[in-house]
Amino acid sequence: MEFGVLGPVVAWDDAGQPVALKGPRHRAVLARLIVARGRVVPATRLVDDLWPDPPDGALSAIRTFVAALRRSLEPDRAPRSKPQLLVTEGPGYALRTDAVDAWRFEEAVEAGEYETALGLWRGPAYADFADEQWAQGERARLTELRLLAVERLASARVTAGQAAAAVAELDAHVTDHPWREEGWRLLALALYQSGRQGDALAVLRRARAMLVAQLSLDPGPALARLEEDILNQAAHLQPASVWTATAAAYQRTAGPRAQLESTVGLLRSLAVTGELAEVRRHRLAAITAAEELGDADLVARVIGAYDVPAIWTRSDDEAQAAAIVRAAERVLPTQDHPTMRARLLATIALESRGSSASRPLEAAKEAEQVARTLDDPSVLAFALNGVFIQSCREAGQSVVRDGIGAELIALAERHALPAYEILGHLIRLQSACAGADYVAADNHSAAADDLAARHDSPLVGVFTRWYDALRADTPDAYLSAAAQHPATAMPGLDAGLLTLALTTQAIRHGTPLPEPDRGPHAPDRHHGSQTPHRHHDPHSPRANLDPLTSRGDLDPHTAYIHPGPHTPDPAPGLFLELHWTLIARAARTRGDDETLARARAVLAPAAAEQAGGQSGLLTLGPIADYL
Numbered sequence: 001m002e003f004g005v006l007g008p009v010v011a012w013d014d015a016g017q018p019v020a021l022k023g024p025r026h027r028a029v030l031a032r033l034i035v036a037r038g039r040v041v042p043a044t045r046l047v048d049d050l051w052p053d054p055p056d057g058a059l060s061a062i063r064t065f066v067a068a069l070r071r072s073l074e075p076d077r078a079p080r081s082k083p084q085l086l087v088t089e090g091p092g093y094a095l096r097t098d099a100v101d102a103w104r105f106e107e108a109v110e111a112g113e114y115e116t117a118l119g120l121w122r123g124p125a126y127a128d129f130a131d132e133q134w135a136q137g138e139r140a141r142l143t144e145l146r147l148l149a150v151e152r153l154a155s156a157r158v159t160a161g162q163a164a165a166a167v168a169e170l171d172a173h174v175t176d177h178p179w180r181e182e183g184w185r186l187l188a189l190a191l192y193q194s195g196r197q198g199d200a201l202a203v204l205r206r207a208r209a210m211l212v213a214q215l216s217l218d219p220g221p222a223l224a225r226l227e228e229d230i231l232n233q234a235a236h237l238q239p240a241s242v243w244t245a246t247a248a249a250y251q252r253t254a255g256p257r258a259q260l261e262s263t264v265g266l267l268r269s270l271a272v273t274g275e276l277a278e279v280r281r282h283r284l285a286a287i288t289a290a291e292e293l294g295d296a297d298l299v300a301r302v303i304g305a306y307d308v309p310a311i312w313t314r315s316d317d318e319a320q321a322a323a324i325v326r327a328a329e330r331v332l333p334t335q336d337h338p339t340m341r342a343r344l345l346a347t348i349a350l351e352s353r354g355s356s357a358s359r360p361l362e363a364a365k366e367a368e369q370v371a372r373t374l375d376d377p378s379v380l381a382f383a384l385n386g387v388f389i390q391s392c393r394e395a396g397q398s399v400v401r402d403g404i405g406a407e408l409i410a411l412a413e414r415h416a417l418p419a420y421e422i423l424g425h426l427i428r429l430q431s432a433c434a435g436a437d438y439v440a441a442d443n444h445s446a447a448a449d450d451l452a453a454r455h456d457s458p459l460v461g462v463f464t465r466w467y468d469a470l471r472a473d474t475p476d477a478y479l480s481a482a483a484q485h486p487a488t489a490m491p492g493l494d495a496g497l498l499t500l501a502l503t504t505q506a507i508r509h510g511t512p513l514p515e516p517d518r519g520p521h522a523p524d525r526h527h528g529s530q531t532p533h534r535h536h537d538p539h540s541p542r543a544n545l546d547p548l549t550s551r552g553d554l555d556p557h558t559a560y561i562h563p564g565p566h567t568p569d570p571a572p573g574l575f576l577e578l579h580w581t582l583i584a585r586a587a588r589t590r591g592d593d594e595t596l597a598r599a600r601a602v603l604a605p606a607a608a609e610q611a612g613g614q615s616g617l618l619t620l621g622p623i624a625d626y627l
Contacts, residue, residue, distance in 0.1 A: 001073055001085060002099040002375065005034055006142070007122030009129070011073065019072050024128065025050055029065045031129055033086070033095040034102075035138050042092035049134045066093055098339075099375045102142055109145055114153035121146060147177060154186045163193035174203075178210050181220050188223075192230055192237060200230055257298050260290050264305040271308040272419055272457055276316060284320050287327050296334040303328050304343030307382040309423035311430075311463065312493070313353050313392045313573040321351040342370040342379050349386030354571045356393060364390040377415040384408055385420070388427060393572035395580065396605030398434035398614055401427055418455040422448050426463055430574065430616035434609040438471065441616070462493065466501075466617040475502055478618075501618040504578070507585075508621050577603060578612035581626050603627060 001019070004010045009031045011019040021027050028050055033041055047058040055061075066086060070077070073085050087094055101120045108117035125142040129135040150173055157166040170187040177183060184207035192200040204219075204227045211217045219227075229237055254262065263286050271279045283306065290299040303324065315321045328344045328351075335341050345367035352360030364386040371383035388404045391397045405427030412421035425448040432441035445464045452460035465484055469477040482498040506513050570579035584599035586592075603623055611620035620626075 001097065002101070003030070003034060003095075003097065004101045004122065005031060005126050006101050006105060006120050007124070008127045009034075021072055022068055025061075026065050026069055028129060028132070029062070029093075030069060030095070031126055032134055033093060034100055035126075035134060036094065038094055038096060040089045040092045040094045042090075045092065049132070102138075105142070106145065109149050109152075112152075114149045114156065117149050118146070118153065147173075147180060147183075151180070151182050151186060154183075154190070158186060158190050158193060163190040166190045167194060174207070178207075179215065181207070181211075181223055184219075185222050185226055188226055188230070189237070197230060197233075201227065204230075256289075257293065257295065260286055260293075260298065260302055261305065264302050268306055268308050271306075272455075272459075280317050280320060284323055287324065291327065296331050297340075299327065299331045300335050300340050300344060303331065303347055304340055306347070307343065307378065307385075309381075309385055309419045310350050310353070310389060311423055311426045313389060314571075315351070315353050318354075321353075324351045338370050339374055339376060339379055342367045342374065342383055345370070346379075346382045346386040349390050353389045353392075354573055356569070356572055361390045361393065377411050378417060378420075381408055381411055381417055381420040384411075385423065390572075392574055392576060392614075394605065395577045395602050396607075396609060398431040398606075398609055401614075402431035405431060418451055419457065422451045422455070422457060422460055425451070426460070426616070429463075429467060430614055433467070433470065433613040433616045433619065436610055436613065436622075441467065442471075463616065466497070469501070470616070470618055473505065475505060478502055478505065497617065500575075500578075504612055504618050504620045508619075574615040575612060577606050577609065577614060577623060578618075578620055581611040581620055581623060584626055600627060 001014070002012045004012070009021075009027045011021060011030070013019055021030065029046060032046060032049055043059055043062050046062050047054045050062075051058060066088075070083050070086050074083060077083065085096055087096055102125065105117045105120045108114070108120070124130065125139045126132075126135040130139065150169070154166045154170050154173070157163070167187065167190050170183060170190055174180065174183040174187055184203060188200040188203045188207075191197075191203060204223060207223060208219050211219055263282065267279045267283055267286070286302055287299065290302040325348050328347050332341065332344050332348075335344060345363040349360050349364035349367060352363075364383070367383040368380075368387050371380040374380070384404055384407060388401055391401050391404070405424045408420050408424030408427065412418065412424060425444040429441050429444035429448065432438070432444060445467050448460050449464050452458070465481045466478075469481040478498060478501040502513055505511075570576055570583070580599050580602050584596060584603070587595035587599065604627065606623050607627055609623055611623045611626065613619040
């Protein structure tokens with residue numbers, strides 16, 4: 001259920017259809033409770049607010065209005081069950097919701113999303129209660145915030161070199177609100193930057209005449225200075241670089257808290273465009289700086305705002321990830337708002353990738369549970385990403401992950417979340433590869449590439465090029481994929497993946513491993529030697545390793561692991577099934593029945609899948625063959 005007060009007071013159901021709220025006093029009760037922002041309004045106060053001279057039976061009438069509203073707002077509620085939206089508490093009533101257009105409007109203005117904010121307006125706030133004293137303060141506050149948003153949007157357009165487009169809206173703005181000097185200043189500046197110097201001066205003189213005639217005031221210093229600058233054709237009035245002008249203005253006006261939060265927004269953009277090394281250099285520093293300010297809410301916002309989609313199940317920097325998780329755990333108990341809790345929990349789930357501890361899995365589940373109660377698709381997408389990462393602790397989960405990918409795509413298409421739409425297609429590509437459904441995988445690869453081209457996401461091409469190599473199924477294809485992609489600062493892509501891909505390809509075809517630097521597509525310096533070696537193989541389990549070797553009578557493809565009772569379990573991730581398959585091959589060669597039994601138990605749920613196919617990058621063939 002959503003509520004609208006930016007115009008006549010209305011409610012919409014989950015299909016977006018208006019809800020019948022009966023008479024004006026029913027809407028008045030609803031509006032009065034929305035004004036209270038979740039606080040309890042005593043029934044006696046409602047009586048006083050609804051009637052200047054309350055009639056006999058007014059309290060009974062209030063109860064009747066509330067009962068009718070409950071039937072409209074929760075039509076599926078079972079008889080005698082407790083209401084969830086319009087609740088009774090103590091001597092009065094409260095509305096328990098976050099889904100009010102005025103509150104979303106405020107959040108959008110605070111975030112600088114002025115066009116989005118203004119798009120929520122359907123008319124004057126609380127339009128059908130303009131004369132009610134209880135609504136006047138809220139109406140005045142929202143109206144002032146709207147005027148501020150109009151001016152800030154116009155200022156952004158002028159700064160961005162779109163002065164001509166801002167003129168008409170600003171002209172209407174100053175006509176309706178002639179006492180707002182900032183509106184006059186922006187209109188004159190927009191006219192001047194549109195090549196209309198005479199009109200700009202005329203506007204300033206009209207503003208002066210109006211202020212003197214109606215308010216007996218001279219123009220303030222900003223208008224006087226602009227008039228002088230226009231007469232002198234000051235150089236600084238010319239349109240400047242958008243980035244330079246905006247950054248300079250921001251540095252002048254924003255405090256340290258606002259700058260920290262904005263830094264996270266910039267880091268998100270850098271991560272999507274592939275600058276992961278830069279992001280790692282600054283992200284933990286931003287969290288540390290927020291903690292030093294002693295503001296728990298700020299720390300939570302700085303941590304939770306970094307909702308960059310993650311497809312790679314290996315941590316980019318394990319030490320930094322652990323520090324971020326510790327910071328999130330420290331601040332989590334201070335956060336009661338469900339949105340912030342969901343973001344912190346999703347962060348814990350994502351930054352704990354590769355961990356087999358129970359806490360990250362619990363965090364992922366709780367983040368999803370909380371997110372599904374919210375009206376915020378970006379939080380739900382963030383939480384689902386955490387669920388995806390934590391789904392990689394058990395073999396045979398490709399169907400589960402495919403469902404996550406499908407939900408992400410549908411969610412992202414409805415709410416214009418392109419980064420998560422890309423993530424959904426990559427997840428479904430991986431799941432299709434796990435089931436050897438390469439027609440579906442081809443379609444998801446093409447969709448991801450198309451979205452990446454339209455939304456400047458170059459890292460996507462790294463994964464789809466490796467998928468192309470899987471489809472080509474030749475050593476040269478893998479060598480070419482490794483040579484083409486730039487350094488990503490993602491362990492296991494910049495080093496180690498080529499070794500693993502060439503090994504699996506050779507095992508499946510019973511061919512020798514390629515010689516180092518063979519052929520025209522030999523990998524560049526980011527990939528190092530092509531001789532498979534444990535020091536260049538971050539995909540191997542982390543102990544009791546033998547390098548791939550042809551010494552003695554051992555098959556170089558099965559001397560991968562030294563199996564036995566102390567062989568460590570591979571870390572969770574997209575290569576989990578592949579690692580267990582390699583362990584099983586080595587255990588069989590060495591007659592290690594105990595390790596074989598462990599491998600069989602782990603791999604049995606994945607009997608219908610391809611070993612390694614879950615990555616969408618390489619494959620060792622059907623797991624059933626190895627079982």
